[in-house]
Amino acid sequence: MKKVVRKIFFAWNEDKEKLFLEDMAMKGYRLEKVQLGKYTFEEDIPRKLIYQFDFKSFDNMGEEEYLQLYRDSGWDLVCKFSGWYYFSREWEEDTDITIFSNNESKRAKYKRLLVFLAITGFPLYYQTLIFFPLLEKIDFGGSEYSKFYIFSRVILLIVTGLHMFAMFKMIKVYFRLRRSIKE
Amino acid sequence: MEFKKFSPLTEATYYILLSLLNPLHGYGIIKKVEEMSKGRVKLAAGTLYGAISTLLKNKLIASIGEDKDNKRRKLYEVTSLGRSLIEHELERLKEMIDNGIKEIGGE
Numbered sequence: 001m002k003k004v005v006r007k008i009f010f011a012w013n014e015d016k017e018k019l020f021l022e023d024m025a026m027k028g029y030r031l032e033k034v035q036l037g038k039y040t041f042e043e044d045i046p047r048k049l050i051y052q053f054d055f056k057s058f059d060n061m062g063e064e065e066y067l068q069l070y071r072d073s074g075w076d077l078v079c080k081f082s083g084w085y086y087f088s089r090e091w092e093e094d095t096d097i098t099i100f101s102n103n104e105s106k107r108a109k110y111k112r113l114l115v116f117l118a119i120t121g122f123p124l125y126y127q128t129l130i131f132f133p134l135l136e137k138i139d140f141g142g143s144e145y146s147k148f149y150i151f152s153r154v155i156l157l158i159v160t161g162l163h164m165f166a167m168f169k170m171i172k173v174y175f176r177l178r179r180s181i182k183e
Numbered sequence: 184m185e186f187k188k189f190s191p192l193t194e195a196t197y198y199i200l201l202s203l204l205n206p207l208h209g210y211g212i213i214k215k216v217e218e219m220s221k222g223r224v225k226l227a228a229g230t231l232y233g234a235i236s237t238l239l240k241n242k243l244i245a246s247i248g249e250d251k252d253n254k255r256r257k258l259y260e261v262t263s264l265g266r267s268l269i270e271h272e273l274e275r276l277k278e279m280i281d282n283g284i285k286e287i288g289g290e
Contacts (some may be wrong), residue, residue: 070228075228100252104233
């Protein structure tokens with residue numbers, strides 16, 4: 001039996017997402033798939049699972065090797081979702097319950113995410129902040145196109161705003177980690 | 184050689200470089216570091232992934248082939264630059280230890 005839960009978590013709320021998934025596993029629902037705002041679970045016996053999330057974009061380690069490293073370390077890949085990798089393992093005494101053993105590597109993950117956000121955000125910012133103001137100078141003469149133009153401009157402004165908010169939130173998380181003295 | 188950019192190394196990076204004086208694959212590094220530190224330093228998978236990625240980028244280690252049993256496990260080894268960095272770091276650590284002993288112990 002499958003169970004779908006509609007819920008949305010953001011990268012700065014990872015801890016809450018982790019608790020949610022672990023709580024579901026305790027209730028007998030094992031995560032199967034993640035889509036934007038949608039979690040699909042498969043009914044299973046109640047388990048004490050540990051969930052961890054990593055973010056990987058383009059770099060010099062191939063995906064096959066990357067997943068092999070996690071497998072060797074005892075982590076199962078649950079699913080992938082736009083650059084995010086969801087890993088889980090059964091809870092046991094004395095096993096690693098985290099995929100990051102120091103602050104430096106936690107920061108590195110957020111840095112990868114920030115670089116990814118900045119690259120994907122660039123066309124958006126260009127469109128909203130440079131291209132649209134340029135269009136202003138052209139007179140559409142109140143045609144149908146002009147209404148569509150205003151509508152799409154409002155939508156894009158909202159998306160750009162959300163993107164900026166996300167970047168700001170992630171930078172905050174990054175710098176909070178940076179302040180730790182213990183390394 | 185200019186090592187200011189890298190030094191001081193984090194404990195994890197120092198041990199990873201040290202373990203790669205001989206070729207090892209990812210999980211092999213984790214095991215070797217745990218063994219060298221008598222179980223004290225346990226590298227997690229995500230930590231090692233990030234470290235390998237950074238070390239490769241800075242040419243401190245290099246990929247030298249694949250594991251015979253499983254092609255998905257790549258083998259790594261320190262480069263000559265990586266080796267010099269370990270030596271530089273050893274000098275720095277030695278100075279720290281010598282000073283520590285001189286000031287606190289010794290008598």
